[in-house]
Amino acid sequence: MSSEGAGLVRSEVPASGRELKFRALMAELRRGILDGTWPPGSKLPTERALAVETGLSVTTVRRAYEDLVALGLVERRQGAGTFAAQPAADPPTGAADRRIVGVLVPDTFFYYPRVLQGIERELAAAGARLVLACSHYDPAEEDAALERLLSAGVHGLLLVPTLHTASDPGRRADDLLALPVPAVLVERRLAAYGPGDPTEHVCTDHEGGAYDAVRHLRALGHERIALLVRSDAPTTAPIESGFARAVADLGLPEPLHVRDTREGWNPEGADRAVAALRAAGATAGLCFGDREAALVLAAARRAGLNVPRDLALISYDNEFADVAEIPLTAVSPPKFQVGRLAAQILLRRLADGDASPLHQVQLRPRLVVRASCGADRPAEAARKSPRSTS
Numbered sequence: 001m002s003s004e005g006a007g008l009v010r011s012e013v014p015a016s017g018r019e020l021k022f023r024a025l026m027a028e029l030r031r032g033i034l035d036g037t038w039p040p041g042s043k044l045p046t047e048r049a050l051a052v053e054t055g056l057s058v059t060t061v062r063r064a065y066e067d068l069v070a071l072g073l074v075e076r077r078q079g080a081g082t083f084a085a086q087p088a089a090d091p092p093t094g095a096a097d098r099r100i101v102g103v104l105v106p107d108t109f110f111y112y113p114r115v116l117q118g119i120e121r122e123l124a125a126a127g128a129r130l131v132l133a134c135s136h137y138d139p140a141e142e143d144a145a146l147e148r149l150l151s152a153g154v155h156g157l158l159l160v161p162t163l164h165t166a167s168d169p170g171r172r173a174d175d176l177l178a179l180p181v182p183a184v185l186v187e188r189r190l191a192a193y194g195p196g197d198p199t200e201h202v203c204t205d206h207e208g209g210a211y212d213a214v215r216h217l218r219a220l221g222h223e224r225i226a227l228l229v230r231s232d233a234p235t236t237a238p239i240e241s242g243f244a245r246a247v248a249d250l251g252l253p254e255p256l257h258v259r260d261t262r263e264g265w266n267p268e269g270a271d272r273a274v275a276a277l278r279a280a281g282a283t284a285g286l287c288f289g290d291r292e293a294a295l296v297l298a299a300a301r302r303a304g305l306n307v308p309r310d311l312a313l314i315s316y317d318n319e320f321a322d323v324a325e326i327p328l329t330a331v332s333p334p335k336f337q338v339g340r341l342a343a344q345i346l347l348r349r350l351a352d353g354d355a356s357p358l359h360q361v362q363l364r365p366r367l368v369v370r371a372s373c374g375a376d377r378p379a380e381a382a383r384k385s386p387r388s389t390s
Contacts, residue, residue, distance in 0.1 A: 021056055023178035025064050030180060031354050033073050038084040044074065046081060071180055099128035099350060101343070102149030102157045105186075106137045110319055111335065112160070115186060118339025119158060126347050137162055150180070156346045157183040158339075163190070164234035173199050184346045187338060189360070191238065200349070202342040202361045204333040206235050209365035210242030211249075213286045213314045213331050216367055218250050220375055222284035222312060226256040226277050228296060229288040230265060239288050239316060256280040265292045270299035277311065278303070284373070286331075289317035294324050297372070301325075308374035318368055327370035334363045 032038050044050075047065065051058045065082050068074040075085045101123055105112040116132070123130050131152050133145035139162055149157065159176060166172040173190055176183050177198060185201035210227075217225050227243045229236050240257075247255055258273045273296060277285060287293035293315035297307055305311050307326050315321045318332035345359045369375055 022060050022064065023175075025054060025056060025060065026067060026180060027178045029064060029068060030071075030073060033068070033084050040084050040086045042084050043080075044082045044084065067180065099123075099126070099156070099347065100131060100152065100154045101128055101346060102131050102133065102152065102154035104133045104135060104142065104145055104149065104157065105160045106135050106162065108132075108134055111317065114335035115339035118336040118341075119343045122340045122343035122347070128347065135162065137165070139165065146179070154181060156181050156350050158186050158342050158346055159183050159188070160186050161188055163188050164237075182346065182349045184342050184349065184359075186342045188234070197360065200345065200359050202338050202345060202359070202363070204335075204338060205362040205364045206238035206333070207242030207245070208362075209316065209331040209333065209367075210239040210286060211246040212365075212367050213316070214243055214246035214252075215250065216329075216369075216375075217284045217286070217312060217314065217373065218252065220284075220312065220373065223252055224255070224280065224282045224284070225252060226258065226280065226282040226285040228258040228273055228285055228292060230262055230292060231259040232261045233288070235316075236288065243286060256282050265295055267295060267299065270295035271302065274299040274303050274305070274311075278305075283310070284312040284314075286314045286316065288315075290315045290319045290321045290324075290328065290330065293321065293328050297324055297326060297328070308372055312373040314367075314373055321368070322370065324372070326372050329370045329373040329375075330368050331365050332368045333365045337363055
């Protein structure tokens with residue numbers, strides 16, 4: 001693997017100022033080659049000229065050129081200089097059939113299998129090949145996986161990084177954007193940065209999903225609506241934000257908010273949550289995710305409550321909400337479509353380089369209405385509230 005790839009994915013030790021400047025130079029050179037600023041066969045500036053132009057050392061520029069040679073983007077000609085590499089013989093369908101796409105996900109058992117199906121469907125249609133890696137939500141394992149993917153010669157990356165546990169998410173995102181191949185984030189973005197988010201990404205609009213769930217419950221007549229979430233999940237923050245916005249927009253009373261870790265969500269914890277719901281007078285709740293909602297459902301039964309008559313429930317994720325003891329109404333993220341669209345955007349980026357616009361896409365989830373909220377059909381809520389989209 002090139003020194004560039006190895007340096008970028010080891011984030012345990014903060015990068016020096018010199019290293020950051022090197023990464024910026026690499027990214028700029030790569031973009032210039034991919035977007036045609038230096039067309040195939042054109043001569044790049046000499047090492048000394050580029051060092052003077054950028055203010056970097058000749059050694060840093062030489063290292064960048066050597067890494068670009070290793071990536072096949074430039075070639076050295078003895079006594080002549082450095083040139084943008086000529087593409088291989090043009091295949092009849094362009095370059096898509098040669099593309100190797102690295103995909104990094106944190107989990108292959110929950111949530112992401114459908115995302116991967118969407119990615120695989122799109123890459124297969126384009127004749128591209130997928131190389132899969134899994135981080136298990138471990139930053140060190142994530143870095144090692146990135147090294148393996150780059151060593152495998154991938155042309156682009158679809159990444160689900162652990163931004164929510166990073167001490168500096170913006171810096172981590174900058175590291176990923178400076179990798180020697182294009183990267184599109186999947187179900188991750190720098191929401192707190194607003195328009196300052198530089199990432200190309202495709203995400204579920206979790207804020208919108210939570211908002212629609214509250215609006216649906218309000219349309220069914222509920223005013224005291226609780227939010228029950230896992231505190232250690234990357235999806236929690238946008239769900240909480242969407243829930244709070246809906247409560248404010250609909251003029252609802254201050255809601256009960258139950259937060260606990262995955263380990264804390266167990267039968268005893270669910271019993272405590274249901275007791276808190278009863279004490280607060282809550283008649284409905286949005287639970288993130290399906291496992292937590294199933295635990296609350298069982299705790300409600302132990303407390304002698306009828307679901308949905310005494311307590312209406314909506315789950316968030318729709319992984320196995322339909323097989324609960326009482327089928328759970330659920331917010332259903334468009335996982336397959338997220339994966340498919342992310343793959344399309346990466347393939348377009350590989351084909352067009354910086355000529356392709358930066359995509360920052362959010363897809364609104366849908367609400368799948370089942371028995372647990374007391375409205376067996378979406379149309380029932382729609383008749384009660386002209387604003388309802390469920």
